[in-house]
Amino acid sequence: xxxxxxxxxxxxxxxxxxxxxxxxxxxxxxxxxxxxxxxxxxxxxxxxxxxxxxxxxxxxxxxxxxxxxxxxxxxxxxxxxxxxxxxxxxxxxxxxxxxxxxxxxxxxxxxxxxxxxxxxxxxxxxxxxxxxxxxxxxxxxxxxxxxxxxxxxxxxxxxxxxxxxxxxxxxxxxxxxxxxxxxxxxxxxxxxxxxxxxxxxxxxxxxxxxxxxxxxxxxxxxxxxxxxxxxxxxxxxxxxxxxxxxxxxxxxxxxxxxxxxxxxxxxxxxxxxxxxxxxxxxxxxxxxxxxxxxxxxxxxxxxxxxxxxxxxxxxxxxxxxxxxxxxxxxxxxxxxxxxxxxxxxxxxxxxxxxxxxxxxxxxxxxxxxxxxxxxxxxxxxxxxxxxxxxxxxxxxxxxxxxxxxxxxxxxxxxxxxxxxxxxxxxxxxxxxxxxxxxxxxxxxxxxxxxxxxxxxxxxxxxxxxxxxxxxxxxxxxxxxxxxxxxxxxxxxxxxxxxxxx
Numbered sequence: 001x002x003x004x005x006x007x008x009x010x011x012x013x014x015x016x017x018x019x020x021x022x023x024x025x026x027x028x029x030x031x032x033x034x035x036x037x038x039x040x041x042x043x044x045x046x047x048x049x050x051x052x053x054x055x056x057x058x059x060x061x062x063x064x065x066x067x068x069x070x071x072x073x074x075x076x077x078x079x080x081x082x083x084x085x086x087x088x089x090x091x092x093x094x095x096x097x098x099x100x101x102x103x104x105x106x107x108x109x110x111x112x113x114x115x116x117x118x119x120x121x122x123x124x125x126x127x128x129x130x131x132x133x134x135x136x137x138x139x140x141x142x143x144x145x146x147x148x149x150x151x152x153x154x155x156x157x158x159x160x161x162x163x164x165x166x167x168x169x170x171x172x173x174x175x176x177x178x179x180x181x182x183x184x185x186x187x188x189x190x191x192x193x194x195x196x197x198x199x200x201x202x203x204x205x206x207x208x209x210x211x212x213x214x215x216x217x218x219x220x221x222x223x224x225x226x227x228x229x230x231x232x233x234x235x236x237x238x239x240x241x242x243x244x245x246x247x248x249x250x251x252x253x254x255x256x257x258x259x260x261x262x263x264x265x266x267x268x269x270x271x272x273x274x275x276x277x278x279x280x281x282x283x284x285x286x287x288x289x290x291x292x293x294x295x296x297x298x299x300x301x302x303x304x305x306x307x308x309x310x311x312x313x314x315x316x317x318x319x320x321x322x323x324x325x326x327x328x329x330x331x332x333x334x335x336x337x338x339x340x341x342x343x344x345x346x347x348x349x350x351x352x353x354x355x356x357x358x359x360x361x362x363x364x365x366x367x368x369x370x371x372x373x374x375x376x377x378x379x380x381x382x383x384x385x386x387x388x389x390x391x392x393x394x395x396x397x398x399x400x401x402x403x404x405x406x407x408x409x410x411x412x413x414x415x416x417x418x419x420x421x422x423x424x425x426x427x428x429x430x431x432x433x434x435x436x437x438x439x440x441x442x443x444x445x446x447x448x449x450x451x452x453x454x455x456x457x458x459x460x461x462x463x464x465x466x467x468x469x470x471x472x473x474x475x476x477x478x479x480x481x482x483x484x485x486x487x488x489x490x491x492x493x494x495x496x497x498x499x500x501x
Contacts, residue, residue, distance in 0.1 A: 035048045035049070036048075037049070041054075041381070042054075044114075045057070045114055045379040045380055045381045046114065046379055047378075047379050047381060050330075050331075050378040050379055051330075051378065052376060052377070052378040052379055053376075054381070055236075055376075056236075056375070056376030056377060056378070056382075057116075057376070057377055057378070057379055057381040057382045057385065058381075058382070058385055059236075059237045059240055059375050059376060059377075060116060060372035060373065060375045060376050060377025060378075060382040060385075061116075061372060061377060061381070061382035061383065061384070061385025061386045061388075061389070062240060062385060062386075062389065063237075063239050063240045063243065063371050063372045063374075063375040063377075063411070064116070064118045064366075064368060064369055064371055064372030064377070064382065064383075064386045065118070065385075065386045065389040065390065066240070066243050066371075066403055066408060066411070067243075067368040067371040067372075067408050067411045067412065068118060068120060068366050068368035068369075068408075069393075069400045069403060069408070070400070070405060070408060071098060071102065071120045071121055071123075071366075072095060072098050072099050072102075072390075072393055072397060072400040073095075073400055073401055074123070075094065075098040075120075075121040075123075075126055075360060075361070076089075076091050076094035076095050076098060078123070078126045078127060078130050079094055079126055079129070079130055079360075079361060080094075081130050081134055081135075082134075083134045083135070083137060083138050083139045083142070084134070084135060084136055084137055084138060085138060087138070087139065089139055089283065089359070090280070090282060090283075092277075092280045093280045093281070093282040093283045093359065094283065094359070094360070095277075095397050096279040096280050096281055096282075096283075096394060096397075097281075097283045097284065097358045097359040097360040098120070098121055098360045099279075099390050099391070099393040099394050099397060100279070100281070100284075100358050100360070100391075100394060101120070101121065101351070101354055101355045101358040101360040101363050102118075102119065102120035102121065102360075102363065102387070102390040103387045103388070103390035103391035103393075103394070104354055104358075104387070105119035105120070105347065105350070105351040105354055105355070105363045105387075106118045106119045106120070106383050106384075106386050106387030106390060107383070107384055107387030107388065107391075108347045108350075108387075109344060109347045109348075109365075109380065109383045109387075110379075110380035110381060110382070110383030110384035110385075110386075110387060111380060111384060112343055112347060112380075113340065113343040113344035113346075113347050113380060113383075114340060114343075114379055114380035115322075115326065115329075115331065115338075115340070115344050115379075115380055115383065116325070116329055116369060116372055116373055116377035116378060116379060116380065116382040116383055117321075117322065117325060117326075117344060117348075117365045117366075117369045117383060118365070118366050118368065118369045118372070118383055118386045118387070119347070119348065119351050119363045119364065119365055119366065120363060120364075120366055120390070121355055121360045121361050121362070121363055121364075122313065122314060122317065122361070122362055122363065122364035125146070125310060125313055125314055125352070125355075125361050125362040125364060126361040126362075128306070128309055128310055128313060129142050129145075129146065129310075129361050129362075132306060132309070133145060133292070133298070133306050136297070136298050136302070137291070137292045137297045137298055138288065138291065138297075139286070139359075140286045140287055140288035140291065141288045141291040141292040141297050141298075142292070142361075143286065143287045143288075143356040143357070143359060143361070144287050144288045144289040144290065144291060144292060144356065145292050145303065145306055145307055145310060145356070146310070146352055146353070146355055146356030146361055146362040147287055147289060147352070147353045147356035147357060148289065148307055149307050149310035149311050149314060149352050149362060150314070150349055150350060150351065150352020150353030150354070150355070150356060150362055151349075151352075151353050152307070152311055152349075153311060153314055153315055153348070153349030153352060154346060154349040154350055154353070156315070156349070157342060157345045157346045157349050158346070160342075162315070162319070162345050162349075163341055163342050163345060164477060165319070165477055165481065166319055166322075166323065166337075166341065166345075167337050167341075168475055168477040168478060169323075169458070169478070170433075170461065170474075170478075171425075172425075172426050172427070172433045172436075172437055173436060173437065173440060173457050173458070173461060174323050174327065174332075175327070175422040175423070175425045175426050175437070176422075176426065176436070176437035176438075176440035176441050176457060177320045177323050177324055177440055177453070177454060177457070178323065178324035178327050178328065178419050178422040179419060179420055179422050179423055179426075179437075179440075179441045180320075180324075180440050180441040180442070180443070180444035180445070180450070180453045181320060181321060181324040181325075181367055181370075181419060181444060181450065182324070182370075182415070182416040182417070182418070182419025182420050182422075183416060183420075183441060183442075183444060183445040184367070184416075184444040184445045184448075184450060184453075185367045185368070185370065185412045185413075185415055185416050185419075186412060186413045186415075186416025186417070186445070187416075187445040187448075188409070188412055189409035189410065189411070189412030189413040189416070190409070190413060192265060192405050192406075192408075192409040192412075193216070193217065193220035193265070193405070193406045193409035193410065193413075194207065194208075194214065194216060194217050194220070194265060194406070195207070195212065195217055195220060195221070197209075214263060215253050215254075215257055215259055215263065216250075216259075216263060216264050216265065216404065216406045217406070218253070219246060219249055219250045219253060219404065219406050219407060220246075220406040220407070220409060220410055222246065222249060223242050223243070223245070223246030223249070223406070223407050223410035224242075224410040224413055224414065226241075226242045226245055226246065227239055227241075227242030227410060227411070227414045228414065228417075230242060231414070236376065237375055237376075238375070239371055239374055239375045239411050239414060239415075240375055242410065242411070242414075243403060243407055243408065243410070243411055246404075246406075246407035246410060247269065247402065247403050247404065247407050250269040250404045250406070250407060251269050251270075251271075254269050254270070264404055264405070264406070265404070265405040265406060269402065269403075269404045271402070272398035272399065272401065272402075274398065275396050275398050275399050276395060276396060276398075277395065277396065277397045277398055278395070279394040279395060283358065283359025283360075284357070284358055284359060285357060286359055287356060287357055292306070301498055301499075305491075305495055305498070309491070310352075310362065312451055312484075312488055313364075313451060314348075314349075314352055314362055314364050316450065316451040316454050316455075317364055317365075317450045317451055318345075318348045318364045318365045319345075319454070320450045320451075320453070320454050321364075321365045321366070321367050321369070321450065322338070322341070322344060322345070322348070322365055324367070324370070324419060325365075325367070325369045325370050325373055326338045326341075327422065328370055328373050328374075328418065328419055328422075329373045329377070329378050330378065331378070344365075348363075348364060348365050351363030351364060352364075367412075367450075368411075368412065368415075369383075370415040370418070370419060371411045371412070371414075371415050372386070374414065374415050374418050431464075432461075432464050432465065432468060432470075435460055435464060436456075436457045436458075436460040436461035436464065437457065439453070439456040439457050439460050440453045440454065440456060440457030441453070443456045443457075451488070454485075455485035455488055455489065458478060458481050458482055458485055459482050459485050459486065459489075461474060461478065462474045462478050462479055462482045463482075
């Protein structure tokens with residue numbers, strides 16, 4: 001007769017320690033297989049692997065160009081001043097140089113870097129050259145400083161320091177940088193469209209007199225609302241469709257209302273008499289590499305300070321833009337690091353030298369790249385398309401004025417709203433993180449400077465960590481950056497102490 005096991009039966013198998021332990025977690029699911037590329041172009045740019053399509057990339061590239069085409073018109077205006085000898089650059093040659101440098105650097109960014117980032121003459125760099133450098137140097141000397149600062153950034157990339165700096169920034173600050181850039185580009189769009197006015201009795205106001213007026217502002221509002229509605233309805237190409245529709249509306253309104261050209265921000269939306277123009281490469285290669293350091297230029301100290309300023313503007317503006325746009329495009333990992341980042345950083349740095357050699361001033365990554373990302377761009381094919389259109393502008397530069405500034409500005413406001421989504425990744429209840437994030441987000445638009453926002457975030461982060469007894473947590477690179485940014489904020493008294501004008 002078989003004995004039935006009881007609670008104290010010797011035949012009972014008592015549970016062992018291993019039997020009572022917590023069951024091992026189930027193995028993590030295998031990652032989804034990456035779809036096979038459709039052809040060689042797909043394999044090279046990793047279009048399918050990044051969840052994009054050829055249509056998305058082409059549309060995104062066109063959208064980015066339409067959002068930043070204004071640089072072909074604006075950069076020659078910024079660089080229109082006289083140098084120390086009273087000489088001015090030829091407007092047609094500046095237009096050619098601007099389109100040429102943008103085409104070369106953006107195509108390189110696409111083909112080599114394989115990221116949806118467009119590169120063109122940096123407004124911060126052109127502003128420094130025009131306001132602080134050229135009044136005391138010749139134009140070739142000024143372009144020589146652009147080449148030098150570009151080569152210095154390239155050295156930082158080759159040494160690995162630039163990528164280490166980007167990867168060393170804490171993840172919450174990276175998200176804050178994305179948010180800050182979103183607010184910044186939104187404010188740029190609102191101001192450029194005339195919706196927000198500066199320079200009145202208050203720093204910022206609704207329109208020039210506290211109210212909206214004028215057909216151009218109406219075109220801006222219609223374009224913004226159209227894009228928002230299309231986005232809400234998940235219409236592909238919403239931004240590009242909105243820009244095209246807004247441009248058509250501007251043409252119709254301008255013709256029906258018979259508006260004078262001065263009512264529009266840049267120029268009236270009229271078809272150019274001749275869309276074709278011959279490029280003039282007269283500025284190419286007109287560079288005096290070290291002339292600004294001599295007695296007939298700024299002098300050694302002043303020229304060094306100018307190069308330091310240009311490096312800061314080119315380095316951190318581009319760094320923040322790459323972080324922001326790359327995160328929005330889904331190219332960053334959970335730590336906010338982008339694979340293949342060094343190539344993009346190298347091309348961005350080389351853009352300074354390419355711009356100086358071309359006569360267009362230093363090139364940098366444009367925040368308007370986010371408009372293409374918002375329209376689906378995820379790879380370098382979009383940048384190649386954008387660069388290709390810039391190359392066409394060498395022969396069709398009058399066409400760059402077709403899209404009114406008010407219409408292009410609408411895309412910036414829309415992209416700003418998209419980039420705000422990064423706010424969900426920041427723990428706003430943790431003041432050690434929230435305060436630096438707040439300063440980063442707000443100071444970018446309020447100071448009209450990406451670098452100022454990054455600087456305030458880095459300094460406040462390290463100081464707060466030190467003040468709470470965690471001074472080791474930021475790491476050596478963050479402390480080095482803090483010292484650099486302290487010098488950046490104190491540059492005016494430092495220059496006065498050094499006797500630099």
